[in-house]
Amino acid sequence: IKLLSTVNEQTKIVYVSLGTRWSEDNSAKAVFLEKFLTVAQLMPGHHFVIAAGSYQTVLENMRSTENITICNYAPQIAILAKASLMVTHAGGSIKECIRVGVPMLCYPFDNDQFGMAARVVHHGLGLRGNHRTDNSNVIKYKICKILNDSNIPKQIDYFRARALHSEKSYDDVTIIERFIANFD
Numbered sequence: 001i002k003l004l005s006t007v008n009e010q011t012k013i014v015y016v017s018l019g020t021r022w023s024e025d026n027s028a029k030a031v032f033l034e035k036f037l038t039v040a041q042l043m044p045g046h047h048f049v050i051a052a053g054s055y056q057t058v059l060e061n062m063r064s065t066e067n068i069t070i071c072n073y074a075p076q077i078a079i080l081a082k083a084s085l086m087v088t089h090a091g092g093s094i095k096e097c098i099r100v101g102v103p104m105l106c107y108p109f110d111n112d113q114f115g116m117a118a119r120v121v122h123h124g125l126g127l128r129g130n131h132r133t134d135n136s137n138v139i140k141y142k143i144c145k146i147l148n149d150s151n152i153p154k155q156i157d158y159f160r161a162r163a164l165h166s167e168k169s170y171d172d173v174t175i176i177e178r179f180i181a182n183f184d
Contacts, residue, residue: 004069004082007047011067012084014043014143017051017074018107019089028131030055032107036087038136039143040068046143049079085146087139090117090128098125098159103152105142107131124155 007013016036018029033055040048047067051074052059059070076093080086080100086093090106090113097104104126106117117128127142134142146152 012046013082014085015049015079015083016087019091032131035136039139041065042140101156103146
Protein backbone atom coordinates (compact mmCIF):
# COMPACT_ATOMS: atom_id res chain seq x y z
CA ILE A 1 0.00 0.00 0.00
CA LYS A 2 1.37 3.37 -0.93
CA LEU A 3 0.11 4.81 2.38
CA LEU A 4 2.51 2.56 4.30
CA SER A 5 5.38 2.24 1.85
CA THR A 6 7.78 4.16 4.10
CA VAL A 7 6.91 2.24 7.28
CA ASN A 8 9.53 -0.27 8.46
CA GLU A 9 8.25 -3.85 8.27
CA GLN A 10 9.03 -4.45 11.97
CA THR A 11 7.00 -1.43 13.07
CA LYS A 12 3.65 -2.27 14.62
CA ILE A 13 0.80 -0.51 12.83
CA VAL A 14 -2.20 0.74 14.79
CA TYR A 15 -5.14 1.45 12.50
CA VAL A 16 -7.74 3.92 13.80
CA SER A 17 -11.08 4.05 12.00
CA LEU A 18 -14.32 4.99 13.68
CA GLY A 19 -16.74 4.39 10.83
CA THR A 20 -18.71 6.88 8.83
CA ARG A 21 -21.53 7.49 11.31
CA TRP A 22 -21.31 9.49 14.48
CA SER A 23 -24.38 9.99 16.63
CA GLU A 24 -22.99 12.80 18.74
CA ASP A 25 -22.01 16.26 17.63
CA ASN A 26 -19.05 16.09 15.31
CA SER A 27 -16.76 18.13 17.54
CA ALA A 28 -16.69 15.17 19.97
CA LYS A 29 -15.28 12.96 17.22
CA ALA A 30 -12.57 15.50 16.46
CA VAL A 31 -11.63 15.74 20.15
CA PHE A 32 -11.41 11.96 20.39
CA LEU A 33 -9.28 11.61 17.24
CA GLU A 34 -6.93 14.33 18.54
CA LYS A 35 -6.06 12.04 21.47
CA PHE A 36 -4.38 9.68 19.01
CA LEU A 37 -1.91 12.40 18.01
CA THR A 38 -0.68 12.35 21.61
CA VAL A 39 -0.79 8.54 21.78
CA ALA A 40 1.46 8.41 18.70
CA GLN A 41 3.94 10.71 20.45
CA LEU A 42 3.88 8.38 23.46
CA MET A 43 4.52 5.34 21.23
CA PRO A 44 7.31 6.30 18.80
CA GLY A 45 8.02 2.65 17.87
CA HIS A 46 4.53 2.26 16.40
CA HIS A 47 2.93 3.78 13.32
CA PHE A 48 -0.62 5.09 13.48
CA VAL A 49 -2.89 5.18 10.45
CA ILE A 50 -5.91 7.38 11.16
CA ALA A 51 -8.86 7.37 8.78
CA ALA A 52 -10.08 10.81 9.79
CA GLY A 53 -12.70 11.57 7.16
CA SER A 54 -13.49 15.27 7.06
CA TYR A 55 -11.08 15.88 9.97
CA GLN A 56 -8.01 14.97 7.89
CA THR A 57 -6.86 18.56 7.36
CA VAL A 58 -7.50 19.56 10.98
CA LEU A 59 -5.46 16.62 12.29
CA GLU A 60 -2.68 17.13 9.73
CA ASN A 61 -2.29 20.73 10.94
CA MET A 62 -2.00 19.52 14.54
CA ARG A 63 0.38 16.62 13.86
CA SER A 64 3.69 16.88 15.69
CA THR A 65 5.26 13.48 15.02
CA GLU A 66 6.19 11.49 11.93
CA ASN A 67 4.80 8.11 13.01
CA ILE A 68 1.29 8.99 11.84
CA THR A 69 -0.44 8.69 8.49
CA ILE A 70 -3.67 10.68 8.40
CA CYS A 71 -6.06 10.15 5.53
CA ASN A 72 -9.63 10.92 4.61
CA TYR A 73 -10.35 7.35 3.51
CA ALA A 74 -8.23 4.24 3.97
CA PRO A 75 -8.30 0.90 2.12
CA GLN A 76 -9.31 -0.96 5.26
CA ILE A 77 -8.69 -4.60 4.28
CA ALA A 78 -5.26 -3.77 2.85
CA ILE A 79 -4.29 -1.87 6.00
CA LEU A 80 -5.65 -4.59 8.28
CA ALA A 81 -3.42 -7.09 6.45
CA LYS A 82 -0.43 -5.13 7.82
CA ALA A 83 -1.91 -3.90 11.11
CA SER A 84 -1.14 -5.17 14.60
CA LEU A 85 -4.28 -3.61 16.11
CA MET A 86 -7.42 -1.75 15.04
CA VAL A 87 -9.16 0.95 17.04
CA THR A 88 -12.78 0.66 15.94
CA HIS A 89 -16.27 1.84 16.81
CA ALA A 90 -17.27 -1.86 16.99
CA GLY A 91 -19.31 -1.98 13.81
CA GLY A 92 -18.86 -4.09 10.70
CA SER A 93 -15.10 -3.98 10.95
CA ILE A 94 -15.18 -6.60 13.73
CA LYS A 95 -15.78 -9.35 11.18
CA GLU A 96 -12.99 -7.97 8.98
CA CYS A 97 -10.58 -7.90 11.92
CA ILE A 98 -11.37 -11.52 12.78
CA ARG A 99 -11.02 -12.56 9.14
CA VAL A 100 -7.58 -10.92 8.88
CA GLY A 101 -6.49 -11.75 12.44
CA VAL A 102 -6.25 -8.30 14.00
CA PRO A 103 -7.10 -7.60 17.67
CA MET A 104 -9.37 -4.68 18.49
CA LEU A 105 -9.72 -1.77 20.85
CA CYS A 106 -13.39 -0.84 20.65
CA TYR A 107 -14.83 2.60 21.26
CA PRO A 108 -18.58 2.22 20.72
CA PHE A 109 -20.71 5.32 20.19
CA ASP A 110 -24.31 4.21 19.66
CA ASN A 111 -26.84 1.50 18.91
CA ASP A 112 -25.56 -2.09 18.73
CA GLN A 113 -21.91 -1.04 18.97
CA PHE A 114 -21.99 -1.38 22.76
CA GLY A 115 -23.16 -4.98 22.53
CA MET A 116 -20.63 -5.77 19.82
CA ALA A 117 -17.80 -4.29 21.89
CA ALA A 118 -18.96 -6.38 24.86
CA ARG A 119 -18.74 -9.50 22.68
CA VAL A 120 -15.21 -8.59 21.55
CA VAL A 121 -14.16 -8.37 25.21
CA HIS A 122 -16.13 -11.47 26.27
CA HIS A 123 -14.51 -13.62 23.58
CA GLY A 124 -11.01 -12.30 24.27
CA LEU A 125 -10.56 -10.53 20.93
CA GLY A 126 -9.62 -7.16 22.42
CA LEU A 127 -10.66 -4.49 24.89
CA ARG A 128 -13.25 -1.74 25.16
CA GLY A 129 -12.69 1.90 25.95
CA ASN A 130 -14.79 4.95 26.66
CA HIS A 131 -14.26 7.78 24.16
CA ARG A 132 -15.45 10.38 26.68
CA THR A 133 -13.24 9.43 29.62
CA ASP A 134 -10.18 7.63 28.24
CA ASN A 135 -7.27 10.05 27.95
CA SER A 136 -4.17 9.46 25.83
CA ASN A 137 -2.36 7.59 28.62
CA VAL A 138 -5.29 5.22 29.11
CA ILE A 139 -5.54 4.62 25.37
CA LYS A 140 -1.80 3.89 25.22
CA TYR A 141 -2.11 1.50 28.16
CA LYS A 142 -4.96 -0.40 26.48
CA ILE A 143 -3.10 -0.60 23.17
CA CYS A 144 0.00 -1.98 24.92
CA LYS A 145 -2.08 -4.42 26.95
CA ILE A 146 -3.69 -5.81 23.80
CA LEU A 147 -0.42 -6.02 21.87
CA ASN A 148 1.29 -7.86 24.74
CA ASP A 149 -1.53 -10.31 25.52
CA SER A 150 -0.56 -13.72 24.13
CA ASN A 151 -4.12 -15.06 24.48
CA ILE A 152 -5.76 -12.59 22.09
CA PRO A 153 -4.06 -13.96 18.92
CA LYS A 154 -5.13 -17.50 19.96
CA GLN A 155 -8.74 -16.36 20.35
CA ILE A 156 -8.70 -14.53 17.04
CA ASP A 157 -7.24 -17.62 15.30
CA TYR A 158 -10.02 -19.73 16.83
CA PHE A 159 -12.73 -17.37 15.63
CA ARG A 160 -11.10 -16.97 12.21
CA ALA A 161 -11.14 -20.76 11.78
CA ARG A 162 -14.80 -20.87 12.82
CA ALA A 163 -15.69 -18.10 10.37
CA LEU A 164 -13.86 -19.82 7.49
CA HIS A 165 -15.57 -23.12 8.31
CA SER A 166 -18.95 -21.41 8.40
CA GLU A 167 -18.34 -19.75 5.04
CA LYS A 168 -17.39 -23.09 3.46
CA SER A 169 -20.30 -25.06 4.88
CA TYR A 170 -23.72 -25.18 3.37
CA ASP A 171 -25.53 -25.72 6.67
CA ASP A 172 -27.38 -22.42 6.36
CA VAL A 173 -28.45 -23.23 2.79
CA THR A 174 -29.74 -26.65 3.90
CA ILE A 175 -31.80 -25.07 6.69
CA ILE A 176 -33.32 -22.51 4.33
CA GLU A 177 -34.11 -25.17 1.70
CA ARG A 178 -35.86 -27.33 4.33
CA PHE A 179 -37.85 -24.31 5.48
CA ILE A 180 -38.89 -23.43 1.91
CA ALA A 181 -39.78 -27.07 1.15
CA ASN A 182 -42.41 -26.93 3.89
CA PHE A 183 -44.34 -24.35 1.85
CA ASP A 184 -44.66 -26.54 -1.28
